[in-house]
Amino acid sequence: MKNYITFPRVAGTASRQAHCDLPKGTFEREFGREGFFGPCTHLHHTHKPTGWVKWEGDLRPYAFDLNKLPNTSNTPWNAIPMFHNATCSVRWWVTSGKMDHLVTNAESDELLFIHEGSGDLFCDFGHMAFTAGDYIILPRGSKWRLECKGTAQILLIESKYDGYRLPDKGLVGPHAIFDPAMLDVPELNDAYKAQMDTKEWQVVMRRAGKFTTVTYPFNPLDVTGWHGDNLPVRINWRDIRPLMSHRYHLPPSAHTTFIGNRFVVCTFAPRPAEMDPDALKVPFYHSNNDFDEIIFYHMGQFFSRDNIHAGMVTLHPAGFSHGPHPKAFKLAEEADAKRKPTDAPKMLDEVAVMIDTRESVEIADDIQSTEWAEYPQSWRE
Numbered sequence: 001m002k003n004y005i006t007f008p009r010v011a012g013t014a015s016r017q018a019h020c021d022l023p024k025g026t027f028e029r030e031f032g033r034e035g036f037f038g039p040c041t042h043l044h045h046t047h048k049p050t051g052w053v054k055w056e057g058d059l060r061p062y063a064f065d066l067n068k069l070p071n072t073s074n075t076p077w078n079a080i081p082m083f084h085n086a087t088c089s090v091r092w093w094v095t096s097g098k099m100d101h102l103v104t105n106a107e108s109d110e111l112l113f114i115h116e117g118s119g120d121l122f123c124d125f126g127h128m129a130f131t132a133g134d135y136i137i138l139p140r141g142s143k144w145r146l147e148c149k150g151t152a153q154i155l156l157i158e159s160k161y162d163g164y165r166l167p168d169k170g171l172v173g174p175h176a177i178f179d180p181a182m183l184d185v186p187e188l189n190d191a192y193k194a195q196m197d198t199k200e201w202q203v204v205m206r207r208a209g210k211f212t213t214v215t216y217p218f219n220p221l222d223v224t225g226w227h228g229d230n231l232p233v234r235i236n237w238r239d240i241r242p243l244m245s246h247r248y249h250l251p252p253s254a255h256t257t258f259i260g261n262r263f264v265v266c267t268f269a270p271r272p273a274e275m276d277p278d279a280l281k282v283p284f285y286h287s288n289n290d291f292d293e294i295i296f297y298h299m300g301q302f303f304s305r306d307n308i309h310a311g312m313v314t315l316h317p318a319g320f321s322h323g324p325h326p327k328a329f330k331l332a333e334e335a336d337a338k339r340k341p342t343d344a345p346k347m348l349d350e351v352a353v354m355i356d357t358r359e360s361v362e363i364a365d366d367i368q369s370t371e372w373a374e375y376p377q378s379w380r381e
């Protein structure tokens, strides 16, 4: 625990509870450290913190439309680089059919998020079917390949030099936000046995950015038994039961699903909107001063965003305030005004994957052509 200088004070007219009971006509901005865990001040502004009229320079909000990227190929090593820093990289892989080789990532644990498509994963530990909405973690050093039914679109998130972990569940206990017993592992089933053969197979490995190919006169996925706890795991967002409070908009950290090396992966899954008339219904404006925020939009209506559709990704680097788009903000306000205490909660159906990185990320040239250049201006009223 860092020994920050903390001494809460109050100035002017202020609410006593974050994200609730805001002084009339003000807009709250959270100015925090350590993601949503450190020292933090809530400022009540007269104008929306996203009310800028012009941006000049590279520190700005970015949006990219991955639907505009070409198909890649049947190896993850050709996936399109999107964002990277020293401990994390995010790539986009559009693949179809059957991989004719195995791959081993010898420097990173690999997290696959299946945006579209389905198929079968074969790895050292057996066979596992996959479908849209699955997260699959492959520990570094695993040999694996995919057989896709049609085309699959996959987000690849690498944790370099350290593996994925589950977050501390604290007050809510180990069975939130999904029970670890829901994590599926590969099986040594008939599908796995059927793919064993004595043909020539190649394993393409990557370490320190360099590739090495090793040839075997048999399929090295030939395991007949195993025991242990260093395994690939799978969980679908549909098995995630998001935390929520009817009286308080929980910060994104409440949706932390996995922790990588100096980054976190959070899942925004469908949930009811807050019901308390004086609680915020859209994400609060905030400056997440220690993390860059990448959000990939998977499906549903992205309730805090205007003009964002599935398959898009946004990057909000640390250093400036961001928050809901005007239309989303207005809709939430109007819904609030009409709401009776007996009304059923409004259901929010968005599914999105957020990757918050401690160090700033670089944007790969490969996705520049898909940028929605007007995004910084999309908060204009």
Ligand SMILES: [Fe+2]
Pocket (backbone or CB within 6 Å): 286, 288, 293, 316, 322
């Ligand atoms: Fe944010």
